[in-house]
Amino acid sequence: KVGMGLGINTGPTLIGNIGSKDRFAYDVLGDSVSLTARLEGQTKNYGQLIIISESTEKRVRDAYFTLPLDCIAVKGKNIGVEIFTVFYMPDATVAEDWINAREHHELMLEYYRKQEWDRAALFCKELQGEFDGRMDQYYELWIERIEDMRSRNLPADWDGVFRANSK
16 A cells, blocks of 8 residues: 655745755745645654645635644644644535534544543544544544553643654
């Protein structure tokens, strides 16, 4: 099985010919480019083909069906960013089911951030098969993450941000 993830971010970027006459290249630079690369690197860790940033999600939410995945501080950063996955809008026959499932998904994330591990894991199990099964790998990975986070003795005032240690 061969696959490739896609990270999408929206933000200021420097694009153009950069360098000197001895070393010259066309390049893209900026924090937005770095975050995009980090999002692409996280697709495997979240079991998703596409991960988008919050700034991108705000631009596409009316045209596509989005789901929040996590608040993550990508490698090299301390501040968490909300990340999402995106699907085509579901057809009318399942749209209501998807909207209801998204509400349960958001509750799962809320329980996770409150360190209510048992409730969060239960929601992950109940959400298996929703969204035409497109999130099943995510929920399996999330159950593993919950067990790991449960063992860490996090402080009561934990900010809910997952700190990635890999790109």
